[in-house]
Amino acid sequence: MRGSVSHTAPPRPRAAAPSGRRGSARGRLLLMILGGVCLVSGLNAGLIRLEVWAPVTSDRAGDVHGLVMVLGFLGTLISLERAQSLGRAWGYLAPALYGAGGLALLSPAPLLLGQLLLIEAGVLFVAIYLALWRRAPWPLVAIQVLSAVLALGGAVVAALVDVTVALPWLAGFVVLTIAAERAELAQLAMGPRADSELLGLAGALTLAILAALTLPAIGPRLVGVALLAIAAWLLAHDVVRRQLRLSGQHRYLAVALLAGYLNLALAGAVLTWSGLSTGRASYDVVVHGVFLGFALSMVMAHVPVILPAVLGRALPYRPVLWLPLGLLHVGLVLRFAGALGGWDVAWQVGGVVTVLALLVFMATAITLVVRR
Structure with a gap:
């Protein structure tokens, strides 16, 4: 995901993709719509998990909610932007398979079909990043290669073991992708050592994720320490305080x-x-702190740049964008307070508010693009 860049932090130039090989804007729009359908479907599944009214009922939607949101939606969005950077037609198979896999998990088709589609998408996603790394063998691109490997590993672990066991892998995918992008976009502000520092943190997080497979008592706690370290590093080095x-x-x-x-x-x-x-209590805060509070805050922050980069259509900044951002975090405060305090109603209300926040955000972004 490409972040908006301040005047103090211009982005590092990227190798130009061959213009004649870029996918059509219409095809990219269809892939983005596919990711949006996964998002809406995942939100519906989230309402089922909250045990409140949902527009569409499903027996297994609650069980696959996490994979649909992380790989079906975020996987489609991130791999689409990466395929656009690569500029090769085969790269667009990754977001197509991620979106199809997310929807297959929710369909009456065998669960294995959706799992296999997500694994195949992960293989292609790794191939996209390797091709980008061959063009520009920089540490930050290597970190993103590692993030795609974690996405693939998460899909495999979810299929062979359980989604809960795969959560550290999926969290690693999201966190390393976003951290590497932020380090790239704010490179001048972060200084010349940012690449190597973040590469070291990425290695530590990956080792902790591997430890979580074999040492379930201590491994997840090591993942938590690594996530804390990355959050502290981003807070200390990014341009947030200046802006x-x-x-x-x-x-x-x-x-x-x-x-x-x-x-x-x-x-x-x-x-x-x-x-x-x-x-x-703890599970809800960990999962939704990473995938809602962190990842979707980044989507809301970066969408004014994601859409022009992928679709060639500008999304102008307007103050109304504060509304879904505020709703999201008010909902998270209620949700986390309810989860930690054992207040079911607050937990449910907070969850519903976060769903409304994302729906409002989608409607706002679409309206701004169309009016533009």
Whole structure:
């Protein structure tokens, strides 16, 4: 995901993709719509998990909710943007398979079909990043190669073991992808050592994820320590504090980033303290702190740049974008308070508010693009 760049932090130039080989804007739009369908379907599944009214009922939607949101939606969005950077037609198979796999998990088809589609998408995603790394063999691109490997590993572990066991892999995929992008976009502000520092943190997180497979008592806690370290590193090195003093889109970006980093730190702290417990209190904070509070804050922050890069259509900044961002974090506060305090109603209300926040965000983004 490409972040909005301040005047103090221009992005590092990328190798240009062959213009004649770029996929059509219409094809990219269809793939983005496929990811959007996965998002809406995942939100419906989230309502089922909250045990509140959902527009569509399903016996297994609650069980596959996490994979649909992380790989079906985020996997489609991130791999689509990476395929656009690569500029090769075969690269668009990755987002197509991620979206198809997410929807297959929710369909009456055998569960194995969706799992295999996500694994195949992960193989192609790794191939995209390797091709990009051959063009530009930089440490930050190597970190993103590692993030794609974790996405593939998460799909395999979810299919062979369980989604809960795969959660550290999926969290690693999201966190390393976003951290590497932020380090690239704010390179001048972060300094010349940022690449090597983040590469070391990425290696530590990967080792902790591997340890979580064989040492379930201590491994997840090591993952929590690594997530805390990455959140602290981002808070210390990113341009958030400078941009908070600015106005307009710069302040919006800074608040979204700050909220995301704080959610990642909270998830890391809870995971360090309690491990990967299946109890609602810690599990809910860890999972939704990473995938809602952190990842989707980054999506909200970066969408004014993602859409022009992928579709060639501008999404202008407007103050109305603060509404879904605020709703998301009000909902998370209620949800986490309800989960940690054992207040079922607050937990459910907070969950419903986060769903509404994402729906409002989608509607707002579409409206701004169309009016533009």
